[in-house]
Amino acid sequence: MTSTLRLDGVDRSFGDRQVLKDISFEVAAGRMTGFVGGNGAGKTTTMRIILGVLAPDAGQVLWNGSRLTRQERRRFGYMPEERGLYPKMTIREQVVHLGRLHGLDLGAARRNTDALLERVGLAERGDDLLETLSLGNQQRAQIAAALVHDPEVLVLDEPFSGLDPMAVDTVVSVLRERARAGVPVLFSSHQLDVVERLCDDLVIIADGTIRAAGGREELRAAYTLPRFELVVDGDAGWLRDQPGLTLIDLDGPRAVFDLAADADADDQRVLHEALARGPVRVFRPITPSLAEIFREVAQ
């Protein structure tokens, strides 16, 4: 059975304000699913509903096709947006405690804690009180706390905020490891470049509705215009007269153009034309960045 987490028609209001409207998407096993949206778009509320911290007004959260139960939720790993552990407990002690609350016995909780602290680079600080750690290190401890019980699903709200680049790399590799082991990973982030680098799938939310969801490459393809960049040795002005071609930008030898979607407009034809006129230095399709797709979709 493939482990899939699915949201199905989830609505949620706070008072008169509806913050989620008919939210449906899937987090598939072994895939890193990036969850992006602006401030107040509904990411945190959605994640809290998945973890059962908030209840949906309508719709449901499904795990492997049936309604998610409390016992199953306990096997989830969660990192809330607002971070916090016990300031006056040692790192090791509280990670062990959280592991046990999630159902591990003492021995397993200890083993996992030691392994994880080693993994996130906190092995030396294990017996220090949380409050004595720097914010970045507290963040690492938080990651360990979310992972200690070998969760079957990971839901991480802004896991990279506040991390230095080295810590980001550590966390990324830990998460990838879990995903490779078949765990569905849902993570939100403001840092679209990080999401772009990391995610296999993407869910874009704006104003409480899902605007786009699917594989990263499919989404990219769906939102890719047939746009090309051409750099030749001479002047590229001749492109103006080509049929089915709209010039976006022309700057001496460099041009950016869109091709009409009909069959006449063929990128290979344009390339032949260019080669017939002289050397071609660059000819490439321009794919939009995640940020560009996001801007377009979230409007």
Added chain:
Amino acid sequence: MNTYQAIRLIAGRELRVKLRDRTFLITTLFFLLIAVAATALPALLAGGSTTVAATESVAAPLRQAGLDVRAVADDAAAERAVRAGDVDAAVVAGPTVLAMNEAPDDVVKALSSAPAVRLLNPDALDPVIAFLVPFAFAFVFFTTSQLFGVQIAQSVTEEKQTRIVEILVAAVPVRALLAGKIVAACLLALGQITLIAVATVAGMQLADSGGLLTLIGPAIGWFVPFFLLGFLLIAAMWAVAGALVTRQEDIGGVSLPVQLVVMLPFFAVVFLHDNASAMRILSYLPFSAPTAMPLRMFSGDAAGWEPLVSLALLLLTAVAFVAAGARVYEGSLLRTNGRTSLRAAWHHREPIA
């Protein structure tokens, strides 16, 4: 993992953290010292009999009375000894008792012939003890519920303030969280009063006032169940107070009503302890019953069934408070923006699966 195990884990953490807390350990030690000091010291300090200077001619009856007699050559020497502070008193010809500024009762008694005394109620309490014991019970209940109550509130608020509560709530039922905290606080409070009781008893043994022990033993026995249920009642309120705010600094403000319902019965019991009808009422009101009823047992004016009825009332109230407290706790725990009103917390419920 079931709810019971979750409660045990939560309570275990609270206990571990508290038992390592220096303030808690010092306060406990302080209480123990007070208990021992209050029971053992008076007897130890009172030790040593009065010293009397006397000539051999009048010394015999004084020695018989167990006084420490210093033989002197004549009455003038006796008076000098008193003036110099070498002795507490002197007996000179007459016989006349000399002392600096206070008549030494035991010396006077040794030289007088006492009339026959027949006690009509030999078991009646010494009025000092009759006041001290109620006060001690009320004081122990008051300070313990205050001390541990504040700690429950702080521990609840800490979890809200640090937002770890969101992780906890995702893992264990909210009620298990509340139950774990209350169980831990009850155990700590009970442990502390047990230690105090042991120290008190030890102090009494030391002071050799075993008679008092048999007298207040049953009252102490009744005090324990009353104390536990009374503490449960108050613990539920403190947990709610802690859940309503998001910062430790704000606990003082919301907990004022809780402090009042602990403090008013305390003063009522202390001031009305010899007013039988007031005590009868206080011994049934849930907030004052934990101290008032054991007292009435102590002074012997409660019938055998009375503590049972009062205990049942207290139990019902405590259960109701814990249930209501759990609801408010659930309704306010995840509201991390400022202070939540009781009403909003009561009506707000996340129907969590």
